[in-house]
Amino acid sequence: MQGLRVVDLGCGFGWFCRWARETTPDPAVAYARRDLEKLDFDDGAFEVAYSSLVLHYIENLRDLFGQVHRGLVPGGRFVFSVEHPMYTAPGKPGWTRDPDNRLAWPVNRYADEGARSTDWLAKGVIKQHRTLASYVNLLIETGFTLSRLEEWCSSAEQIAAHPDWAGTEERPSFLLVSAQR
Numbered sequence: 001m002q003g004l005r006v007v008d009l010g011c012g013f014g015w016f017c018r019w020a021r022e023t024t025p026d027p028a029v030a031y032a033r034r035d036l037e038k039l040d041f042d043d044g045a046f047e048v049a050y051s052s053l054v055l056h057y058i059e060n061l062r063d064l065f066g067q068v069h070r071g072l073v074p075g076g077r078f079v080f081s082v083e084h085p086m087y088t089a090p091g092k093p094g095w096t097r098d099p100d101n102r103l104a105w106p107v108n109r110y111a112d113e114g115a116r117s118t119d120w121l122a123k124g125v126i127k128q129h130r131t132l133a134s135y136v137n138l139l140i141e142t143g144f145t146l147s148r149l150e151e152w153c154s155s156a157e158q159i160a161a162h163p164d165w166a167g168t169e170e171r172p173s174f175l176l177v178s179a180q181r
Contacts, residue, residue, distance in 0.1 A: 005046040007071065009064075009080070010036055010054030036064055041071030048072075051080040053174075056088050056127050059115070065142040072181040078144060079179075084151060084172040088116060088129040132175060144179035152176055 011017040017031060037060050049068045058064055068078050082088075089110045116129045130138075132151075139146060151172035154165045 004048055006048040007046045009051035039067045041067050044073045045071045047076045049078045053081055055080055056082040059128055062138055065138050069143045069181055076181045081174050081176050084175050085132050086171055088127050139179050147180050148178040150176040
């Protein structure tokens with residue numbers, strides 16, 4: 001990472017930003033607040049774009065991916081994590097019954113994309129549910145080449161070290177992506 005121009009897209013509570021400020025008191029490091037849905041990067045402005053657990057809040061992800069692609073130098077990397085789509089598609093599991101006792105589609109099926117309201121740190125937090133295929137296809141459609149895709153689940157060793165993680169081994173919690181311009 002030494003000497004690379006890096007953009008951090010959305011720091012949430014700012015943990016990564018605060019850590020970077022403490023460990024990198026370099027005046028070449030700039031911190032700015034921007035609306036991720038209204039970015040306008042210069043061509044080739046950075047070598048690495050990084051985002052941790054933010055992009056599932058963005059409504060117009062296609063435009064953001066396009067701006068990131070534009071801002072990256074040729075060969076630049078885009079690395080991000082999102083809540084796994086299995087978690088952003090809450091709804092009643094399994095089939096439901098209509099008033100005539102016929103099987104009906106489940107509420108908020110995985111394939112039905114769009115805004116979802118959830119209670120996380122506050123009531124009514126809006127997340128944008130997309131399928132795994134939608135993330136990958138948006139990357140391809142905006143000019144990226146997928147380098148790596150991981151669906152993170154905790155291991156037995158991690159659960160032994162962090163007992164409160166029990167249950168995170170059953171299905172992936174996070175989608176980790178590395179793409180290249």
